[in-house]
Amino acid sequence: MTVPIDRTAWSLPSQRSGGQYDEGATEYEGIACKCRRCESSFVLTPERQKIAYEVEKKYVWWIPSFCGRCQSEFQGLSERARSFQRQWNTSRSSLSSSETFLREWLIVLQAISPYWGSNAMCVHVERVLADLKRMRMASLPAEHKRSTA
Incomplete structure (x- = not known):
C-alpha cells in the first residue's frame, strides 16, 4: 500500500x-530507526509519517526517539510523574512529611531517568527524604538514636 505525500498539509517550516x-518524492517510505532506550530497531512507517507530518504537523525531520514499547512506557511514567507533581504542588506541606509518597514519587522519577537523563526533581525529592529522616532522628530520644544509627 502506498501512502501519498501531501506537502500542502505539512507545517510551513516543513514545506x-x-x-x-x-x-520528486510522491509517497512516504519506511524509515529505519533505533530506539534510544532499548536500542531495538524499528520502522517509522509511511502511515505514521503521514499522521505525524500532515496531521500532527511535526517537523518533517522528526524521527521518534523510542520504539513503540518504550514510548508507551515513557508516556505512562510521565503521566505518573505529572500526577505526583500536581499532588505536591497542591499539598506540599502535608506531603513533605509523607515518606511513602516521597519514596513512590522517587521510584517513578528514577524509572524515567533512562529516557531523559538526569532529573533535577529526583535530586529534590532525595533531599526532602533526607531532611525528613534527619528531622525524625532529631526527635528521637538519645538512646534510640544510638540503636538506629
Missing part, C-alpha cells in the same frame, strides 16, 4: 525544508 524527501 520550506522538505525534510528527508526530495522534491
